[in-house]
Amino acid sequence: MSEAEELQKLADKEYEFGFVTDVESDSLPPGLDEDTIREIVKRKGEPDWLLEYRLKAFRHWQTMEDPAWAKVEKNTVNYQDLIYYSAPKPKKQLESLDEVDPELLETFEKLGISLEEQKRLSNVAVDAVFDSVSVATTFSDKLAELGIIFCSFSEAVKEHPELVRKYLGSVVPYTDNFYSALNSAVFSDGSFCYIPKGVACPMELSTYFRINAAGTGQFERTLIVADEGSTVSYLEGCTAPMRDENQLHAAVVELVALEEATIKYSTVQNWYPGDADGVGGIYNFVTKRGLCKGDRSKISWTQVETGSAITWKYPSCILQGDDSIGEFYSVALTNNFQQADTGTKMVHLGKRTKSTIISKGISAGQGQNTYRGLVDVKKGAEDARNFSQCDSMLLGDRCGAHTFPYVEVRNPSAKVEHEATTSKIGEDQIFYCNQRGISTEDAVSMIVNGFCKEVFSELPMEFAVEAQKLLAVSLEGSVG
Amino acid sequence: MSAHENEEKMILDVKDLHASVEGSPILNGMNLSLKPGEVHAIMGPNGSGKSTFANVLAGREDYTVEKGSVRYRDLDLLDLDPEERACEGIFLAFQYPVSIPGISNAYFLRSALNAVRRYKEEPEVDAVDFLQLVRSKMELVGMDEKLLQRSVNDGFSGGEKKRNEILQMAVLDPKLAILDETDSGLDIDALRIVAEGVNALRGGDRSFIVVTHYQRLLDYIVPDHVHVLSEGQIVRSGDKTLAHELEREGYSWLESGHAAEKSQEAS
Numbered sequence: 001m002s003e004a005e006e007l008q009k010l011a012d013k014e015y016e017f018g019f020v021t022d023v024e025s026d027s028l029p030p031g032l033d034e035d036t037i038r039e040i041v042k043r044k045g046e047p048d049w050l051l052e053y054r055l056k057a058f059r060h061w062q063t064m065e066d067p068a069w070a071k072v073e074k075n076t077v078n079y080q081d082l083i084y085y086s087a088p089k090p091k092k093q094l095e096s097l098d099e100v101d102p103e104l105l106e107t108f109e110k111l112g113i114s115l116e117e118q119k120r121l122s123n124v125a126v127d128a129v130f131d132s133v134s135v136a137t138t139f140s141d142k143l144a145e146l147g148i149i150f151c152s153f154s155e156a157v158k159e160h161p162e163l164v165r166k167y168l169g170s171v172v173p174y175t176d177n178f179y180s181a182l183n184s185a186v187f188s189d190g191s192f193c194y195i196p197k198g199v200a201c202p203m204e205l206s207t208y209f210r211i212n213a214a215g216t217g218q219f220e221r222t223l224i225v226a227d228e229g230s231t232v233s234y235l236e237g238c239t240a241p242m243r244d245e246n247q248l249h250a251a252v253v254e255l256v257a258l259e260e261a262t263i264k265y266s267t268v269q270n271w272y273p274g275d276a277d278g279v280g281g282i283y284n285f286v287t288k289r290g291l292c293k294g295d296r297s298k299i300s301w302t303q304v305e306t307g308s309a310i311t312w313k314y315p316s317c318i319l320q321g322d323d324s325i326g327e328f329y330s331v332a333l334t335n336n337f338q339q340a341d342t343g344t345k346m347v348h349l350g351k352r353t354k355s356t357i358i359s360k361g362i363s364a365g366q367g368q369n370t371y372r373g374l375v376d377v378k379k380g381a382e383d384a385r386n387f388s389q390c391d392s393m394l395l396g397d398r399c400g401a402h403t404f405p406y407v408e409v410r411n412p413s414a415k416v417e418h419e420a421t422t423s424k425i426g427e428d429q430i431f432y433c434n435q436r437g438i439s440t441e442d443a444v445s446m447i448v449n450g451f452c453k454e455v456f457s458e459l460p461m462e463f464a465v466e467a468q469k470l471l472a473v474s475l476e477g478s479v480g
Numbered sequence: 481m482s483a484h485e486n487e488e489k490m491i492l493d494v495k496d497l498h499a500s501v502e503g504s505p506i507l508n509g510m511n512l513s514l515k516p517g518e519v520h521a522i523m524g525p526n527g528s529g530k531s532t533f534a535n536v537l538a539g540r541e542d543y544t545v546e547k548g549s550v551r552y553r554d555l556d557l558l559d560l561d562p563e564e565r566a567c568e569g570i571f572l573a574f575q576y577p578v579s580i581p582g583i584s585n586a587y588f589l590r591s592a593l594n595a596v597r598r599y600k601e602e603p604e605v606d607a608v609d610f611l612q613l614v615r616s617k618m619e620l621v622g623m624d625e626k627l628l629q630r631s632v633n634d635g636f637s638g639g640e641k642k643r644n645e646i647l648q649m650a651v652l653d654p655k656l657a658i659l660d661e662t663d664s665g666l667d668i669d670a671l672r673i674v675a676e677g678v679n680a681l682r683g684g685d686r687s688f689i690v691v692t693h694y695q696r697l698l699d700y701i702v703p704d705h706v707h708v709l710s711e712g713q714i715v716r717s718g719d720k721t722l723a724h725e726l727e728r729e730g731y732s733w734l735e736s737g738h739a740a741e742k743s744q745e746a747s
């Protein structure tokens with residue numbers, strides 16, 4: 001069972017991935033102004049329209065203020081101290097793994113996701129993002145036969161500019177928020193995916209992110225377009241090296257589902273959360289939004305968030321097409337001094353649109369976990385339906401759980417249901433497990449996994465295993 | 481040590497055990513010795529400390545041991561964590577079994593079995609062997625196989641929970657099993673099936689402490705000794721006929737001040 005071993009490696013023990021790879025970086029000096037953006041564009045060889053887009057976003061960003069509304073405490077980020085471009089050498093597009101820097105391959109090996117193994121092992125295509133530039137893409141050929149495009153964002157800009165231009169910013173405009181504006185100005189790379197009409201993508205598409213060079217803000221950009229009647233399942237997972245300084249991550253993910261298309265987007269996020277005293281750790285301010293543009297389209301977000309010092313993240317669905325469906329399944333865990341403020345927005349525009357929200361928040365240590373959700377039923381959304389369930393579990397009495405479910409209904413035919421529970425992990429349950437020979441640590445992770453079951457069952461199999469292990473690792477030492 | 485000495489050895493030896501919860505004393509000098517293979521019944525009025533005793537033996541942290549000692553085989557039981565006690569062969573069938581939503585009964589039981597096996601440095605069982613084992617034990621306790629895939633005790637009927645405890649006992653193969661009112665909530669047939677299950681596990685060196693309110697159970701599981709617990713002390717001990725006497729007369733005699741006296745007689 002080498003797959004199992006793989007996952008084992010990936011999820012093993014404390015924060016195993018806290019190593020830094022010794023690859024020579026070709027970085028810009030810290031700081032951000034219009035010249036920085038011009039330099040990024042030049043180095044990446046991007047077209048003028050993209051330069052224009054970036055500059056507009058940058059100018060807009062300068063008029064905005066760093067938001068402070070979410071229920072998290074954070075140190076201010078000094079945006080002039082960050083490095084906005086960093087590329088590992090060699091930079092040229094690689095044909096095969098043999099050409100990849102052995103040091104990089106070693107890194108992937110340590111992560112338990114060596115591309116070699118990935119290639120042999122599975123029907124998972126991997127577009128690995130190492131720092132800002134994609135270094136290897138696999139399975140492209142196989143996917144190309146079906147007309148599926150799955151490549152780095154930079155490559156898509158070169159090879160499929162008409163698609164990128166049409167959809168970039170169409171779901172998350174740069175004006176949307178502070179971080180989406182910043183991302184739009186300086187995004188380095190990411191993934192692009194297009195599924196043509198009527199094609200069911202035969203494999204899970206997967207990206208592993210990794211933040212590397214010290215002090216580099218990472219600004220991923222992901223765009224997935226599912227054309228009429230197509231389906232795709234996309235996996236995102238990430239780890240980061242341990243660092244005693246805060247690192248900013250402000251990604252933007254845009255999904256577009258046309259008529260009768262289905263997109264399933266799953267994330268397991270395990271960035272460095274800071275040490276037990278809350279020092280260091282990643283700031284994760286991500287804008288994720290899906291547009292159910294066509295009738296009967298469907299977008300489903302599943303996320304398991306265990307990492308980061310601070311997480312702000314609200315994967316959302318705009319249900320524009322009639323009978324379109326939006327789903328959000330989330331597990332967010334905060335331990336030690338972690339703060340998470342996550343949730344979703346379901347915007348019902350089309351008739352008979354349906355949304356489901358299942359959120360499981362787990363707080364341990366002094367972690368603060370906030371669910372913030374908005375169900376927004378607009379005037380024209382005749383017979384819209386929503387079901388929301390937000391459950392919180394507390395481990396210990398120094399942590400907190402907060403739930404802010406906002407509902408706005410402008411159409412009287414809408415049916416909106418909300419359920420919420422908060423429970424403490426039971427001493428009874430732990431003792432029951434102990435009495436059967438199971439250690440407290442294993443008992444806690446078992447009980448928590450049981451609590452999260454509805455969400456885990458939405459994840460693809462191998463991701464579910466990984467997610468369970470991550471939870472176990474993240475909870476180590478939190479009780480008993 | 482010689483075989484003869486071994487035979488004489490107690491599996492459990494409780495001496496002058498005092499325990500309290502949040503400052504209020506509940507066990508006030510328990511004394512109890514079990515030889516390997518023996519079945520002891522503990523009876524006594526509500527609130528007399530039967531479950532407390534069972535939980536103290538299992539190592540529940542809410543209870544503070546103030547005084548006394550508990551030897552279990554060659555071990556000082558009070559030094560061990562609850563999971564170590566379990567792995568050393570102490571099994572408690574709970575008066576109120578706890579549910580764990582989202583975790584299947586099968587997964588739970590296999591995790592438990594493998595935890596015990598790891599402790600004993602035995603190889604873990606794989607899914608196939610486990611299923612075989614658990615199926616044979618389910619037959620023993622007359623349990624529906626569907627319950628294997630349900631969440632642990634979640635939404636189980638009272639009787640199903642109790643049977644599930646006995647199933648766990650059968651799979652985990654303990655040396656000392658403590659059954660805390662396993663008969664309450666069981667219908668007549670279930671009671672018989674559970675008792676038969678227990679009897680099937682009886683024999684050899686396995687010992688039982690059976691806490692019950694009803695002599696009926698003791699018709700099926702015939703005890704070697706019966707003890708009456710009152711206000712955290714064993715006030716009377718006898719053979720199985722004591723259970724019949726209690727069934728007839730109840731506990732009113734306890735109040736009439738004979739308790740201490742009778743206790744003297746018993747020891």
Ligand SMILES: Nc1ncnc2c1ncn2[C@@H]1O[C@H](COP(=O)(O)OP(=O)(O)OP(=O)(O)O)[C@@H](O)[C@H]1O
Nearest residue numbers: 501502506524525526527528529530531532533542
């Ligand atoms: N966790 C606890 N906190 C406070 N009091 C407790 C606790 N556990 C037990 N007690 C008290 O200790 C006394 C003995 O309780 P215990 O459950 O051991 O009785 P029992 O003999 O098992 O009774 P029953 O026959 O009703 O099961 C009772 O008065 C009970 O209220």
Ligand SMILES: [Mg+2]
Nearest residue numbers: 530531532575
């Ligand atoms: Mg009791």
